[in-house]
Structure formats: C-alpha cells, structure tokens
Amino acid sequence: MDEAIFEFLHMEIVNHVYSTAKKDEQDLCISQLESLGFRVGQSLVERFTRDWPRYKDELDTMKFICKDFWMAVYKKQVDNLRTNHMGVYVLQDNRFRLLVQLSSGKQYLEHSPRYLALSCGIIRGALSNLGINCVVTAEVSAMPSCKFQIQIPR
Amino acid sequence: MDEAIFEFLHMEIVNHVYSTAKKDEQDLCISQLESLGFRVGQSLVERFTRDWPRYKDELDTMKFICKDFWMAVYKKQVDNLRTNHMGVYVLQDNRFRLLVQLSSGKQYLEHSPRYLALSCGIIRGALSNLGINCVVTAEVSAMPSCKFQIQIPR
Numbered sequence: 001m002d003e004a005i006f007e008f009l010h011m012e013i014v015n016h017v018y019s020t021a022k023k024d025e026q027d028l029c030i031s032q033l034e035s036l037g038f039r040v041g042q043s044l045v046e047r048f049t050r051d052w053p054r055y056k057d058e059l060d061t062m063k064f065i066c067k068d069f070w071m072a073v074y075k076k077q078v079d080n081l082r083t084n085h086m087g088v089y090v091l092q093d094n095r096f097r098l099l100v101q102l103s104s105g106k107q108y109l110e111h112s113p114r115y116l117a118l119s120c121g122i123i124r125g126a127l128s129n130l131g132i133n134c135v136v137t138a139e140v141s142a143m144p145s146c147k148f149q150i151q152i153p154r
Numbered sequence: 155m156d157e158a159i160f161e162f163l164h165m166e167i168v169n170h171v172y173s174t175a176k177k178d179e180q181d182l183c184i185s186q187l188e189s190l191g192f193r194v195g196q197s198l199v200e201r202f203t204r205d206w207p208r209y210k211d212e213l214d215t216m217k218f219i220c221k222d223f224w225m226a227v228y229k230k231q232v233d234n235l236r237t238n239h240m241g242v243y244v245l246q247d248n249r250f251r252l253l254v255q256l257s258s259g260k261q262y263l264e265h266s267p268r269y270l271a272l273s274c275g276i277i278r279g280a281l282s283n284l285g286i287n288c289v290v291t292a293e294v295s296a297m298p299s300c301k302f303q304i305q306i307p308r
Contacts, residue, residue, distance in 0.1 A: 005227060006159050008197040012190045013167055020174065020186070032174070036166045043162040073159060 003075060007101055014114050030117045037121020038128070044073070045129035058152065061130050062089050069126060074098075087152035091123075092145070099144035112140040116148075123148060157229060161255055168268050184271045191275025192282070198227070199283040212306070215284050216243050223280060228252075241306035245277075246299070253298035266294040270302075277302060 013036070017029045055061040066078035070093075080092040098115055102108045108115075116138035124136045132152060140146045167190070171183045209215040220232035224247075234246040252269055256262045262269075270292035278290045286306060294300045 004198060004201055005194065006163065008194045009160065009163055009167070011197075012193050013163070013170075015193075016167075016186065016190055017170075032170065036170055039166050039169075040159065040162045043165075044158060047158055 003097075007098065010098055010115075010118060011101070013118065018114065030113060033114065033117035034121040034124070037118035037123075038125035039121075040118075041122035041125025041127075042129045043125075044069075044122070045126045048072070049130070055130065058132065059083065061127070061132060062091075062150070064130075065123065065126065066091055073122065087154050089150040089152075091148045091150070093148075094145045096144050096146045099140065099146060102143060109140060109143060112143070112146070113138070116140070116146060120148065123150065157251075161252065164252055164269075164272060165255070167272065172268065184267060187268065187271035188275035188278070191272035192279035193275075194272075195276035195279025195281075196283045197279075198223075198276070199280045202226070203284070209284065212286065213237065215281070215286060216245075216304070218284075219277065219280065220245055227276065241308050243304040243306075245302045245304070247302075248299045250298050250300045253294065253300060256297065263294060263297060266297070266300070267292070270294070270300060274302065277304065 014033065017032050018026070021029050055064055062081060062083070066081050070076065070078050070091075074093070074097040076093070076095070076097070078091045079094045080090075082090045082092075096116075096119075098119060099112070102115065120136040120138050124134060127134055127136075127150070134150050134152045136148060136150050138146055138148045168187065171186050172180070175183050209218055216235060216237070220235050224230065224232050224245075228247070228251040230247070230249070230251070232245045233248045234244075236244045236246075250270075250273075252273060253266070256269065274290040274292050278288060281288055281290075281304070288304050288306045290302060290304050292300055292302050
C-alpha cells in the first residue's frame with residue numbers, strides 16, 4: 001500500500017508540474033522534477049545512512065545504490081551495473097517500478113523522460129550526500145525497462 | 155523507508171506548489187494540493203477495495219477509513235472518531251504522520267493548513283470512490299495532533 005502511495009503521488013506530481021507549466025516553460029518541468037527528487041534523495045540518505053555502513057570507494061557506493069538503496073525505494077535491486085572505470089556508471093533496471101504502472105503505449109515511451117526525472121534527482125541527491133557529485137540521466141528503450149547513467153566529472 | 159519517501163515527497167510537493175505560485179495565487183495552493191490528494195485517494199481505493207470487504211452504511215465506511223485506510227496510509231489508526239449522526243464526522247489523530255516531522259514551532263502551526271491539504275484530498279478522494287461525496291477540512295490546535303472534519307451534505 002505504501003508502495004502504491006509513492007507511485008500514485010509520483011504520478012500526480014508529474015501531472016501537476018506539467019499541467020501548471022506555461023506552454024513555453026515545458027522545458028522547465030524536467031528540471032523542476034529533478035530538483036524535487038534531489039531533495040528527496042538527500043533527505044533519504046540523511047535519515048538512513050546512520051544505520052548503513054560506510055563505503056570505502058566510489059564503486060562500493062554505487063553498489064550500495066544498486067542494492068540497498070534501490071531495494072528501499074523501488075522494491076527491487078538494479079538488474080545490471082556497468083562502469084567504464086572512468087567515472088561513468090550505467091544502472092539498468094528491467095522492470096522499473098515507476099514505469100510498470102504505465103501502459104507500454106508509444107505515447108508513454110515518448111513521455112518517459114518526465115516519469116524518470118524525479119528518480120534521476122533522487123539518485124543525484126543520494127550520491128551528493130554520500131560525497132559524490134555527478135550528473136544523472138535516464139533513457140528508456142522498451143517499457144518498463146530503463147537505464148540510468150551516472151557521470152562523475154574527473 | 156517507504157514511509158520516509160512518502161513523508162519527504164509530501165514535504166517537497168508542498169514546497170514546490172508554494173514556491174512556484176505567484177504572490178497573488180497563494181490561495182490556489184491549498185486547492186491544488188487538495189486536488190492532487192483527491193486523485194491519490196481515488197487511486198488508492200480503486201486499487202485496494204477489491205481486497206477489502208463491502209461497507210454496509212456510512213458509519214461502517216468511516217470506520218474503515220479510520221482503521222484500515224489510515225493504517226495503510228499513515229501507519230496508525232485514527233485515535234478518535236465522533237459523529238453528530240447528521241452527516242458530520244470528526245477524525246482525531248493525536249500524532250499525525252505528516253506533522254510529526256515538523257517542528258512544533260509557531261511558524262509551522264501557522265502554516266499547518268498547507269501540510270494537511272493533500273491529506274484532506276486523499277480522504278475526500280477515497281470516500282468519493284466509496285460512494286460518499288463530502289467536504290473535508292482539517293485543523294491543528296497543538297502539533298502534531300490534528301482533526302479532520304468530514305461533512306456529508308444531506
């Protein structure tokens with residue numbers, strides 16, 4: 001039920017942000033959702049890392065995001081983590097919780113960035129509070145699967 | 155953790171709605187939050203009442219809201235339910251989940267309506283999908299305790 005509240009609330013936030021934006025401000029919506037998520041990610045880490053172990057390096061921190069953090073927020077672990085060992089990490093989730101409820105119709109695929117922006121922010125906020133500043137982007141090729149790319153400037 | 159996401163997300167929605175509103179539109183914020191909550195409440199009931207029993211009358215439905223529904227959304231039951239048997243119900247929660255995280259400072263008491271608007275909407279949306287149209291308002295006398303008043307037009 002709590003899961004459902006997160007899903008429904010997320011959906012309504014996206015709708016709200018888009019429906020209140022002016023026509024020429026649509027580009028702003030993604031960044032508003034991302035900022036909102038950023039603060040949620042920060043708060044989550046602030047509240048919870050007291051109980052979590054410290055991470056010895058960047059890769060270790062990413063593994064924490066893929067396992068414990070993802071499980072806590074999205075009720076499953078990330079399915080695949082890849083890195084180029086030069087500051088780029090790709091997290092693949094084959095059944096992303098906030099996409100599952102959407103139909104796999106083409107109009108949703110087209111609008112998928114708006115359903116991933118808040119989650120990009122959550123990841124960036126969480127990592128920021130774990131000492132890693134980065135840029136997070138997301139892409140969907142086939143619903144409800146998606147990839148988050150984390151870029152850490154060197 | 156899931157609880158925390160709901161709380162943090164709620165807090166950020168309230169901040170977002172107020173920070174994006176123009177000065178002369180502050181009155182709109184409450185109704186925007188209420189509408190957003192209304193749709194969340196509707197969705198919750200749509201998804202969950204399949205598993206829940208039918209309610210034989212209005213009072214029975216209110217008891218469901220105070221027990222199962224409140225437990226699912228707010229992690230506790232309502233502490234007190236009163237009715238005048240003429241369509242007015244007052245639900246008292248002595249430790250309301252979305253107020254607990256706020257400080258008990260005076261500035262929060264003053265702003266408490268903005269932290270209760272979404273929940274008023276959730277209750278109204280849930281009841282609407284259970285066949286009861288009503289008006290829901292909230293008041294706080296001492297944080298984090300609050301009362302929701304449900305008025306059903308006769």
